[in-house]
Amino acid sequence: MSKKKIEGLVDFTVHSLKYKTQLTKKFVDRKPYEAPNHNHVKSVIPGTVVEIFVKEGDRVKAGESIMLLEAMKMMNQIAMPHDGKIKTIHVKPGDRIPKHQLMIELE
Amino acid sequence: MSLKKHILDLRKRKEKVQQGGGEKAIEKQAAMGKMTARERILALLDKESFTEYDLFVEHEARDFGMDKKQLHGDGVIIGTGTIYGAPICIYAQDFTVAGGSLGLMHARKITKIMDHALKMRVPLIGINDSGGARIQEGVNSLAGYGEIFYRNTLASGVIPQLSVILGPCAGGAVYSPALTDFVFVVDKISKMFITGPGVIETVLGEKISMEDLGGARVHAETTGNAHFFANSEAECIDQIKKLVTFIPWNNTKKAKAFPPKPPKFSGNIEDLIPSDPKQPYDVRDVIRAIVDDSDFFEIQDLWAANMVIGFGRLNGETVGFVANQPLVLAGVLDCDSSDKAARFIRFCDAFNIPIITLEDMPGYLPGVDQEHAGVIRHGAKVLYAYSEATVPKVTVILRKAYGGGYIAMNSRHLGADFMFAWPTAEIAVMGPEGAANIIFKKEIDGADDPDAMRQLKVQEYKEKFANPYVAAAKGYIDSVIEPSETRQLLLHAIEVSASKDDHRPTKKHGVPPF
Numbered sequence: 001m002s003k004k005k006i007e008g009l010v011d012f013t014v015h016s017l018k019y020k021t022q023l024t025k026k027f028v029d030r031k032p033y034e035a036p037n038h039n040h041v042k043s044v045i046p047g048t049v050v051e052i053f054v055k056e057g058d059r060v061k062a063g064e065s066i067m068l069l070e071a072m073k074m075m076n077q078i079a080m081p082h083d084g085k086i087k088t089i090h091v092k093p094g095d096r097i098p099k100h101q102l103m104i105e106l107e
Numbered sequence: 108m109s110l111k112k113h114i115l116d117l118r119k120r121k122e123k124v125q126q127g128g129g130e131k132a133i134e135k136q137a138a139m140g141k142m143t144a145r146e147r148i149l150a151l152l153d154k155e156s157f158t159e160y161d162l163f164v165e166h167e168a169r170d171f172g173m174d175k176k177q178l179h180g181d182g183v184i185i186g187t188g189t190i191y192g193a194p195i196c197i198y199a200q201d202f203t204v205a206g207g208s209l210g211l212m213h214a215r216k217i218t219k220i221m222d223h224a225l226k227m228r229v230p231l232i233g234i235n236d237s238g239g240a241r242i243q244e245g246v247n248s249l250a251g252y253g254e255i256f257y258r259n260t261l262a263s264g265v266i267p268q269l270s271v272i273l274g275p276c277a278g279g280a281v282y283s284p285a286l287t288d289f290v291f292v293v294d295k296i297s298k299m300f301i302t303g304p305g306v307i308e309t310v311l312g313e314k315i316s317m318e319d320l321g322g323a324r325v326h327a328e329t330t331g332n333a334h335f336f337a338n339s340e341a342e343c344i345d346q347i348k349k350l351v352t353f354i355p356w357n358n359t360k361k362a363k364a365f366p367p368k369p370p371k372f373s374g375n376i377e378d379l380i381p382s383d384p385k386q387p388y389d390v391r392d393v394i395r396a397i398v399d400d401s402d403f404f405e406i407q408d409l410w411a412a413n414m415v416i417g418f419g420r421l422n423g424e425t426v427g428f429v430a431n432q433p434l435v436l437a438g439v440l441d442c443d444s445s446d447k448a449a450r451f452i453r454f455c456d457a458f459n460i461p462i463i464t465l466e467d468m469p470g471y472l473p474g475v476d477q478e479h480a481g482v483i484r485h486g487a488k489v490l491y492a493y494s495e496a497t498v499p500k501v502t503v504i505l506r507k508a509y510g511g512g513y514i515a516m517n518s519r520h521l522g523a524d525f526m527f528a529w530p531t532a533e534i535a536v537m538g539p540e541g542a543a544n545i546i547f548k549k550e551i552d553g554a555d556d557p558d559a560m561r562q563l564k565v566q567e568y569k570e571k572f573a574n575p576y577v578a579a580a581k582g583y584i585d586s587v588i589e590p591s592e593t594r595q596l597l598l599h600a601i602e603v604s605a606s607k608d609d610h611r612p613t614k615k616h617g618v619p620p621f
Contacts, residue, residue: 006387012437014469015509016541019385019437024412026329026443027436033475046311072310096312 039087041078041104047071049095049103058086066104069097078103124162124179128203136203141274141296142340144184144199144207147234151344152188152195159186161216168210171243178205181212182237185220187229190351193363196224199234202274206238209280213241214251221258228357230267232347235284236274252279259286264457266357269347272297272323272333273340285332288454289350289406292323292333293343299326299333324409331410331443353404353418353425354458361459362425368400370594377590382531384506387433390415390465393505394428397421397594403428407447413437414444416451418460422598427455430465431516433506440512441472442485449488456496461601464517467505469538471512486515487620493521495617499604501525503593504532504575504584519583524607525600527593528575528584535577539569 009020050068054060065077066086084106091103108116127133127143136143142150148157166173166181182204187196198220200207217233224231240248262268263286270284271291275298284290284299292299300321307313307320319325327336335350337343355362376396380388395401398419405417413436416429429448431438455462471482493500493515501524502517513534517523528534535542544551547564554560571577578584588596 006389006434009387014437014439014473015538016544017385017469017538019387019433019469021387021433021437022435024435030474030476033479046313098311098313 038081039084039106040102041066041081041106043069043071043097043099043101043103045069045071045076046097046099047076049091049093049097050075051093052089052091054086054089054104056086056089060084060086067091069103081106121162127179127201128205132203139296140340141202141236143203144201144234144236147271147273147340147344148184148186148188148197148199150341151232151347152190152197153192156188157186157197158188159184161185161219164212164216166210166212166244168241168244168247170245173243176205178210180204181210181216182207183209183213183216185216187220187223190348193351193356194227194229195232195351196220196227196229197232197234200237200274202236202238205241207236207274208238208241209248209251210241210244211247211251214248214254217251218254218258221255221262224266225258225262228266228359230269230351230354230356231262231287232269232271233283233287234271234273235276235280236272237280238275239278239280249279252282255283256286259283263288264358267354267458269350271343271347272299273343274298277301277303277321281332289334290326290332291335291337291343291347292326293337293340294323296340297323297326297333327407328409331407331447333410334406336409349404350418353420354460358457358459365399365420365423367420367423370396370398371401372396375591376593377529377531380505380531380590384531384533387437389434390430390432390438390467390505393465394419394430397597398426398428399423406451411441411443411447413439413441414448416447421463421594421601424461424601426461426463426597426601427451428463428465429517431468431512433467436472438468438507439470439472440468440486440489440515441477442480442482445482445485445489449492452489452492452496456492456498459498461499461501461604462496462517463597464500464502464523465505466502466508466513466516468509468512468516469507470510484620486511489515490521491617491619493517493523495611495619496522497607497609497611499524499601499607501597501600502527503588503597504528504534506531506533507538508532508534510535510537522609524604525596526584527586527588527596528579529590529593530575530587532575532584532587533569533573534575534584535572539565539573542572543568 008022012019012021048070050070052067054066060080062080062082064080066080067078069076087107088105164181183200185198198217268287269289270287281299298317298321304315304317304320326333335346379392394403403419413432415432500517519526543564551557551560575587
């Protein structure tokens with residue numbers, strides 16, 4: 001009988017059963033899910049903020065352009081996702097921002 | 108000139124060109140811990156088997172002062188040779204010549220040897236070590252890449268194609284390896300990426316080293332682009348040679364048979380597996396207890412380790428193993444492990460290699476990240492690959508075969524030729540706990556002691572359904588076997604299916620969920 005001692009075992013639940021197993025690095029490093037907040041305007045692509053057309057407190061209609069983000073050699077108009085008020089602006093022209101960066105908060 | 112003089116002249120010319128980029132460049136290559144292109148070819152092929160073509164090819168570029176530059180062999184060596192007697196077509200980019208950059212004639216040499224490999228129906232090995240497109244040659248370089256990709260695609264499924272990354276392989280160049288069957292990488296030497304760290308930092312402001320972005324380990328562990336990871340070029344060459352022994356020359360042949368050898372395993376195979384389905388074990392130990400000489404040649408061992416794939420031999424014949432690995436993530440199916448298994452199944456099917464599936468899996472990995480990463484379309488690849496495959500397909504269910512996983516892992520319903528199950532097999536729509544909670548919800552909720560009632564019902568379900576006999580009664584399982592009989596029955600299955608002739612409806616090609 002060859003019973004090897006197995007290192008690094010943790011509890012791991014799949015459906016109703018709890019298994020003893022090792023984890024992969026990729027599984028451990030995975031990002032937990034966050035429900036999207038519809039009042040957060042985030043960058044969908046990394047790029048540079050060129051211009052912001054609104055200021056805090058402005059009331060803006062859905063579909064209106066609120067800022068310009070240059071990414072991959074293209075000028076991208078960022079549109080208002082729904083009717084609302086600009087609460088906080090987190091970026092300024094010239095900022096180079098990564099993907100998923102919170103740019104503007106609405107209310 | 109006398110004949111003797113002609114011969115001496117030829118020798119002199121050859122000698123000059125064979126120096127590649129010259130002494131200094133060769134020293135630089137060595138300082139990076141790398142062999143030269145010629146050394147690599149000679150180390151890989153059988154002694155004195157290498158025959159070189161197009162040694163005297165020169166580039167035709169005229170712009171940017173290129174007309175004054177001579178690039179020996181235009182930065183790539185091509186030719187034919189053998190590995191353990193098997194014919195091989197090979198090319199190796201020579202980094203010492205203009206950084207192995209790809210220009211028009213360089214690409215023409217590569218496509219010439221690719222055409223030759225396809226026509227002769229022999230495996231193709233490409234050794235990549237190149238700075239990328241030769242900028243001075245402009246669109247001709249891009250044309251060259253495109254013509255290589257086109258041939259990679261035409262040759263796919265006809266001849267085995269191996270890519271060896273022994274240096275940088277960046278930008279468009281990475282797509283040739285990606286189109287081939289097996290990619291070999293070496294720690295600290297191989298680098299693969301579409302856009303390098305420099306561009307990423309300029310455009311996005313993200314700082315990352317070349318190693319962390321696209322080093323050998325990244326591709327072996329994280330992306331799954333690489334199939335074999337080695338610590339040195341010498342180890343990599345051994346891996347290539349070993350792989351060549353397991354695969355056939357082309358899709359009309361079978362892999363070369365070796366003299367049969369018993370496994371080097373003397374214990375009881377059932378002792379390798381804990382009877383509690385929640386306890387892990389290393390499924391590779393089971394494979395080694397089954398295959399000839401206990402020699403299991405694993406592929407992509409570092410990536411998606413919850414699925415094990417690789418080659419072994421049964422009675423001297425190559426077979427492909429696809430096995431759930433309870434040791435890692437409990438052996439679940441997820442996006443990566445589905446991709447890994449599906450591609451391997453298609454390789455085996457294309458090249459007449461029987462597939463042995465060892466099943467012990469609790470189902471698909473639950474989670475938002477999996478669902479959003481497209482586990483539906485990735486998981487579907489496994490169903491597609493198994494259903495499509497017409498090579499002999501054998502399944503042995505070791506322990507758990509729950510839910511969709513039971514169907515996916517080469518079930519009878521997807522066309523398995525032989526379905527074996529150990530007496531420890533639990534074939535059920537889900538684990539006993541989950542099933543009991545649903546079926547007996549009323550009884551459990553209404554009981555004075557719900558926990559005790561749940562335990563009772565779980566036990567009841569286990570005894571009644573979590574076994575191989577319900578499926579065996581329907582004929583979904585051909586035979587419930589003792590673990591110690593496994594090897595004998597697999598040998599038998601391979602033997603009786605030697606002339607299997609199974610056909611699929613005629614079509615141009617299917618539309619698999621890529």
